[in-house]
Amino acid sequence: MATNPNNTLISVRDLEKHFGKGGDIKALNGVSVDIYEGDVTVVIGPSGSGKSTLLRSLNLLEEPTSGSIVFEGVDIAKKKDASGKPLNLDEHRQKMGMVFQHFNLFPHLSVVENMTLAPIKVKKTNKEAAEKMALTLLDRVGLADRGASYPSQLSGGQKQRVAIVRALMMEPDVMLFDEPTSALDPEMVGEVLEVMKELALGGMTMVVVTHEMGFAREVGSRVIFMDEGKIVEDGTPQAIFDNPQHPRLKDFLGKVLI
Amino acid sequence: MLTGKGFESAFRYIELFWKGTATTVALSALTVFFGFVLALFLSVLRLSKNKPLKWLAIGYVELFRATPMVVQVFFIYYVVFAGVKVLPGFKFLGFIAFDRFFPAVVALALNSAAYLSEIIRSGIQSIDIGQTEAARSMGLSSRQTMQYVVLPQAIKNILPAIGNEFVTIIKESAICYTIGVQDIMSAVNSVKGATFRIGEPLIIATVLYFCLTYPTSKLIAHFERKMSHGDQSK
Numbered sequence A: 001m002a003t004n005p006n007n008t009l010i011s012v013r014d015l016e017k018h019f020g021k022g023g024d025i026k027a028l029n030g031v032s033v034d035i036y037e038g039d040v041t042v043v044i045g046p047s048g049s050g051k052s053t054l055l056r057s058l059n060l061l062e063e064p065t066s067g068s069i070v071f072e073g074v075d076i077a078k079k080k081d082a083s084g085k086p087l088n089l090d091e092h093r094q095k096m097g098m099v100f101q102h103f104n105l106f107p108h109l110s111v112v113e114n115m116t117l118a119p120i121k122v123k124k125t126n127k128e129a130a131e132k133m134a135l136t137l138l139d140r141v142g143l144a145d146r147g148a149s150y151p152s153q154l155s156g157g158q159k160q161r162v163a164i165v166r167a168l169m170m171e172p173d174v175m176l177f178d179e180p181t182s183a184l185d186p187e188m189v190g191e192v193l194e195v196m197k198e199l200a201l202g203g204m205t206m207v208v209v210t211h212e213m214g215f216a217r218e219v220g221s222r223v224i225f226m227d228e229g230k231i232v233e234d235g236t237p238q239a240i241f242d243n244p245q246h247p248r249l250k251d252f253l254g255k256v257l258i
Numbered sequence B: 001m002l003t004g005k006g007f008e009s010a011f012r013y014i015e016l017f018w019k020g021t022a023t024t025v026a027l028s029a030l031t032v033f034f035g036f037v038l039a040l041f042l043s044v045l046r047l048s049k050n051k052p053l054k055w056l057a058i059g060y061v062e063l064f065r066a067t068p069m070v071v072q073v074f075f076i077y078y079v080v081f082a083g084v085k086v087l088p089g090f091k092f093l094g095f096i097a098f099d100r101f102f103p104a105v106v107a108l109a110l111n112s113a114a115y116l117s118e119i120i121r122s123g124i125q126s127i128d129i130g131q132t133e134a135a136r137s138m139g140l141s142s143r144q145t146m147q148y149v150v151l152p153q154a155i156k157n158i159l160p161a162i163g164n165e166f167v168t169i170i171k172e173s174a175i176c177y178t179i180g181v182q183d184i185m186s187a188v189n190s191v192k193g194a195t196f197r198i199g200e201p202l203i204i205a206t207v208l209y210f211c212l213t214y215p216t217s218k219l220i221a222h223f224e225r226k227m228s229h230g231d232q233s234k
């Protein structure tokens, strides 16, 4: 799990995202960061520091106010590509899986239908192949027998595991997690973190916003601390947790690590 | 005064009532169908980011909701279709005069679309934004997201309201006898002309309308219960 600057997957420069009338809420206030292939980049920080906004900007669920996001050689924050053609965002989003705090499974579709919708409609994978892949992935997360279930019939932990494999169905190059365990009952947090850990061990590039400091320390290749829309500190888990530099990071860790 | 004799003479024209009922049903069903298709389109425009399209949809809805149905029906029949003059005069099912029926369907559908589109819009807006975000994050286009994720859930939520609109249309379609559509109400009018009695044919019409609308609303209520039973949402 070594950070390798030679394999930059996403390169964020001077990213700004302002909300509110007149743009007075600076959710992102000049963020520059590189995300390396194979890394698990963990993003921590107090509430309102811009963690979600950063993650959501990466796949343009939020449209940045300014700055650039170069993903696989294309600046997706611009609306046009190098040759001036309008950018097809859907193509880029396919390569970035996203897992949400509240799962966002489609309640009217079964587990397998949830998983095969995008591959069938977007990638034009044939139904049988997509279903086969779905069952293989479900098996990997211990849900082989729940393919025909509907989301309402699953526990929170099971829902989140389905959400993770649903995102994996598109075979993304990076997985973005926004507090994937924050809406779970405590006894279900472990099963979801376990799946994420396995994914990391398999070499998946991941950007994870989380309050699970144990996970950050154990699985993270690198930890980024955000505050007030800026990256305040960026380093290995050891450096961040054992030798924090910035007073605000020290303060934050003091509050979460009791 | 209602009299047995009055009913007797009205029943001599029962054939007119049967045909009228078929016409009312066909008129209402086609209205809801075309109205729904147009309403889908309007509600998508209404929610689009394109300002002119959005205002066009809002203007349409407000115009149709702010004017009387009879004005709309007359306008479509006497003004819009008067100029066209190409409507074939054939009769389908052997008794429904197309050149009256078609403008009626158009007018009712245009009206109904305005109401239905507001119902659909509220249905779409009731779906959690997270559903759209999840779909888009997997690469589905906004159209695909609407088609496969948002609308199926929205329509399930608003099915009762759509059913109510169907009931409303069955009743309001009675206005179309004024442009010569031979529906239930027009049968009343014909019998009145032939027998000089109005009470008895009105009673028959009342029963017929009731027999159309009451089971329809019961059927909707049944589906509503059934669906909330097997509700798969959260």
Ligand SMILES: Nc1ncnc2c1ncn2[C@@H]1O[C@H](COP(=O)(O)OP(=O)(O)OP(=O)(O)O)[C@@H](O)[C@H]1O
Residues within 6 Å of the ligand: A019, A020, A025, A026, A027, A045, A046, A047, A048, A049, A050, A051, A052, A053, A054
């Ligand atoms: N859609 C929005 N409209 C207005 N303000 C927003 C919006 N989304 C985020 N913000 C504001 O931007 C700032 C950063 O929010 P963000 O959700 O990124 O924080 P966060 O670090 O994810 O916090 P949390 O830990 O609570 O999830 C906050 O002040 C928030 O209120």
Ligand SMILES: [Mg+2]
Residues within 6 Å of the ligand: A051, A052, A053, A178, A179
């Ligand atoms: Mg957040």
